[in-house]
Amino acid sequence: MNERILRAYDERPRNLIYELTIAAIVMALMIWSATAVETSGTTQNGAVIALNILSGIFHPDTDLLFNFTTQGVPYLLLETICIAFLGTVVGAVISIPLAFISASNLTPAPVAFAGRTIIMAIRTVPAFVYGLMFIRVTGPGAFAGLLTMSLCSVGMVSKMYIEAIEDLDVRVLESLDAAGCSTWQKIRYGILPQLMPNFASTAIYRFDINLRDATVLGLVGAGGIGAPLIFAMNAYRWNEAGSILAGLIVLVLIVEWISTRIRVKLARG
Amino acid sequence: MSLYDRLFPPKVYKLENGKQIEKKRSRAPIYALVIIFLTVLSVYITGFDLSVLVSRIDQFFVILGEMFPPRWDYMPQIWQPLFDTIKMSLLGSFIGSVAVVPFAMLASTNIIHNRVVVAAVRLLLSIVRTLPTLVSALIATYVFGLGTLAGTTAIAIFTFAYIGKILYEEIETVDMGAFEAMEAMGATKTRAFITSIVPQVLPSYLSNCLFCFEGNVRYASILGYVGAGGLGLILNEKIGWREYSSVGMILIALFVTVFLIETISRAARKRLV
Numbered sequence: 001m002n003e004r005i006l007r008a009y010d011e012r013p014r015n016l017i018y019e020l021t022i023a024a025i026v027m028a029l030m031i032w033s034a035t036a037v038e039t040s041g042t043t044q045n046g047a048v049i050a051l052n053i054l055s056g057i058f059h060p061d062t063d064l065l066f067n068f069t070t071q072g073v074p075y076l077l078l079e080t081i082c083i084a085f086l087g088t089v090v091g092a093v094i095s096i097p098l099a100f101i102s103a104s105n106l107t108p109a110p111v112a113f114a115g116r117t118i119i120m121a122i123r124t125v126p127a128f129v130y131g132l133m134f135i136r137v138t139g140p141g142a143f144a145g146l147l148t149m150s151l152c153s154v155g156m157v158s159k160m161y162i163e164a165i166e167d168l169d170v171r172v173l174e175s176l177d178a179a180g181c182s183t184w185q186k187i188r189y190g191i192l193p194q195l196m197p198n199f200a201s202t203a204i205y206r207f208d209i210n211l212r213d214a215t216v217l218g219l220v221g222a223g224g225i226g227a228p229l230i231f232a233m234n235a236y237r238w239n240e241a242g243s244i245l246a247g248l249i250v251l252v253l254i255v256e257w258i259s260t261r262i263r264v265k266l267a268r269g
Numbered sequence: 270m271s272l273y274d275r276l277f278p279p280k281v282y283k284l285e286n287g288k289q290i291e292k293k294r295s296r297a298p299i300y301a302l303v304i305i306f307l308t309v310l311s312v313y314i315t316g317f318d319l320s321v322l323v324s325r326i327d328q329f330f331v332i333l334g335e336m337f338p339p340r341w342d343y344m345p346q347i348w349q350p351l352f353d354t355i356k357m358s359l360l361g362s363f364i365g366s367v368a369v370v371p372f373a374m375l376a377s378t379n380i381i382h383n384r385v386v387v388a389a390v391r392l393l394l395s396i397v398r399t400l401p402t403l404v405s406a407l408i409a410t411y412v413f414g415l416g417t418l419a420g421t422t423a424i425a426i427f428t429f430a431y432i433g434k435i436l437y438e439e440i441e442t443v444d445m446g447a448f449e450a451m452e453a454m455g456a457t458k459t460r461a462f463i464t465s466i467v468p469q470v471l472p473s474y475l476s477n478c479l480f481c482f483e484g485n486v487r488y489a490s491i492l493g494y495v496g497a498g499g500l501g502l503i504l505n506e507k508i509g510w511r512e513y514s515s516v517g518m519i520l521i522a523l524f525v526t527v528f529l530i531e532t533i534s535r536a537a538r539k540r541l542v
Contacts, residue, residue, distance in 0.1 A: 030363060033356035036417050036498075050412045082311035089308060120531075124524045126491045126501070129516070132508060136328040142315035147322075215401040219494055223315070226403075233407050245404065252399040 056238020057245060065243040073225075073247040080224040081251070083142055083217070084210035087149025092203040094154050099161030106165065116162075123155030127213065131220035142223030149217070153206050164198040197266040204259045212252055273299070336517030343515045347503070347522050354499035355526065357417050357492075358485035361424025366432045366478045368425070373436035374462060379445055391437075398430035402488060406497045417498035424485050424492070428478075435477050436470065443469040472541045479534040479541075486530055490523055 065073050101107055102115030130151050134144040173190045181189070218226015225244060232240040279291040311317070375381055376390040406423035413419045447465035452458070493501020500523060507515040 026363075029359060033360040033363075036353045036356035037360065037421060047412075050408075053408055053411065079314055082314040085307055086311035086315060086317060089304075120528065121524060124487060124527050125520055126487075126504070128491065128494060129504075129508070129520070133329050133332050136331060137325045138318075138321055143317060143321075146311075146315045146317060212399060212401060215403050216491065219403070229404065230407070233404070241404075245400070248401070249396060249399045253395055256395075256399075 053238050057242035059239055060243035060246045061239040062243065064240055065247060073244055076225040076228060076244070077247050077251050079142055080211065080214045080226075080248075081255075083145045083149055083224050084207055084214055087146050088153055088203055088207040088210055090146070090150035091153025091206070092157055092199070094150065095158035095161050096199075098154065099158045099165055102158070103162050103165040105168070119155055119158050122151065123159075127152050127216045128220050131217055131222045135220060135222060140221040140223075144220075145214075145217040145222035145224050148222055149210050149214075152213070153210060156209075157202055157206050160202040161199060164195055164202070168194055201263045201266045204262055208252075208256055208259050211255055215248075332513055335513035336520070338514065339517035339521055340512075340514040341518065343518045344522070347500075347519055350493070350498075350500045350503050351522055351526060353417050354489045354493075354501075355486060355530075357420045357499055358424055358482060358489045361421045361489075362428045362478060362482040362485050364421070365425035365428025366474075366481065369429045369433040369436065372429075373433050373440060376433065376437040377440040379441050379443075380448075380458065380462065380466070394430055394433045394437075397426060398434065400426070400430075402427045403491070403495060406492045407495045410496050415496040415498070420489060420492045420497035420499055423497060424489060427488070428481050428485065431481055432474075432477060436474055439470045439473055440466060476538045476541045479538055483527070483531050483534050487523075487527055 064071075068074055098115060098119065102112050102119060104112040106112075107115075127148055130148045131144060134147040134151075138144045138147065168191065172194070173186055176186045176190045214224045215226040215229055217224050218228070218230045221227055225248060229241060229244045229248075232238075232244065273296070274293060277294040279293045282290045282292065284290060372390055372394065376387055376394060378384075378387055381387055402423055405426045406419060409419035409422040413422065443466055448461050451461035451465050456464070490500040490504065493499045493503070494505050496502070500519060504516065504519050507513075507519065
């Protein structure tokens with residue numbers, strides 16, 4: 001018995017050279033990237049600063065946290081939710097035609113490739129560049145943030161939509177065809193039931209991300225909770241930053257919990 | 270029977286054999302109402318105005334138009350920050366994804382049976398995940414000073430939280446047979462984990478790490494905005510000086526880099542899974 005086990009152990013698959021090569025490549029990449037690690041050095045002891053920051057964050061400014069005017073955390077959070085929500089809706093709506101154009105099982109290859117390249121280009125441009133462009137259109141404020149959010153959402157959402165469309169089960173359409181359904185009936189009973197749960201799930205997931213990324217908009221003054229947060233941090237007002245962060249973290253956790261439940265329900269049908 | 274079914278009674282069909290079948294009314298109107306309500310509220314609060322958008326949308330293309338043609342002779346100054354960005358995300362992704370492995374193990378209910386530990390580790394991972402990357406980058410610049418080290422830290426923290434969640438979900442769905450057999454033979458938890466669970470989750474773990482790295486390259490270009498090194502630094506500078514043709518060049522360089530990295534990583538991920 002033992003001998004057989006030992007023999008089997010000796011004959012286990014081994015590809016030492018392959019593994020060593022991969023390990024060497026990874027090591028080389030790490031050493032190469034470690035060369036870029038540089039710092040200008042801090043004027044004070046870094047640990048002391050970190051402790052100050054942490055103590056500020058754990059002693060949030062309660063006046064700001066429970067202040068129900070337009071300057072308080074609750075209103076800023078509401079504004080952020082609204083920006084993220086409408087941004088997601090607009091982005092998801094724009095993504096639908098874009099995804100149908102770029103799905104390789106529906107359109108000819110050159111068109112699909114062009115569509116994909118456009119989507120990737122949209123995804124590559126950092127959010128604050130869009131923010132600056134939209135501020136020229138609408139002036140600073142929540143409106144610019146909303147447009148930025150929607151354009152940023154298009155990149156990821158349409159990529160996921162394309163995958164959903166490419167996974168469509170065409171046999172359903174064939175049998176509807178055989179039963180004599182019209183084009184609209186085929187869309188209503190063959191395509192929509194397959195795509196809707198997927199599309200809704202993607203949109204809800206993106207809403208999560210948008211809520212989390214809303215701080216980026218604050219950099220360019222495009223509304224929401226980002227700007228007060230960045231200002232507070234740049235001015236070393238850690239109590240204020242702590243109260244904003246506390247609100248944001250609680251909100252994101254709640255929204256994430258709800259959205260996970262909805263998405264599980266959607267996935268199970 | 271829920272309230273909705275009582276308000277709108279289900280439609281009853283009578284089959285040929287005399288059986289009655291109920292078809293519940295569609296829930297779609299409720300969802301539609303909720304979405305419409307939220308949309309109206311959002312339009313009111315954000316001041317969404319279609320007429321402004323239509324009449325001034327040409328302003329959006331002003332900056333875009335100034336980016337073209339891009340300044341090709343600016344390219345030599347881009348290489349350095351571009352490689353910094355790649356190195357930052359490479360090292361950050363590596364550190365974050367390696368550091369999270371023990372935490373993911375502690376957060377899986379099928380390996381650790383102590384509920385308090387699991388809940389505590391999961392709470393930690395959730396809080397780290399909700400912390401915006403920009404905020405962690407900003408804090409890192411205060412602690413480590415301006416430079417790529419701050420960016421690397423921020424990326425490592427983000428990767429830590431992202432991979433952690435995916436990894437413990439992955440660990441919870443593995444086949445536990447081998448693990449239990451090893452434990453029954455007297456192996457320690459760590460030993461059994463390494464020999465029986467790691468081979469099962471390794472391919473998807475590596476694939477997720479590569480995917481996260483792809484995203485990080487794109488994200489690292491924002492971090493420079495708060496002084497954490499990389500492309501964002503010169504991007505911010507050129508936008509400040511309104512040299513939009515240089516901005517266009519930076520964006521093109523970033524696009525090509527992201528495209529190359531995505532192609533390589535997608536090929537690698539196809540071989541993994």
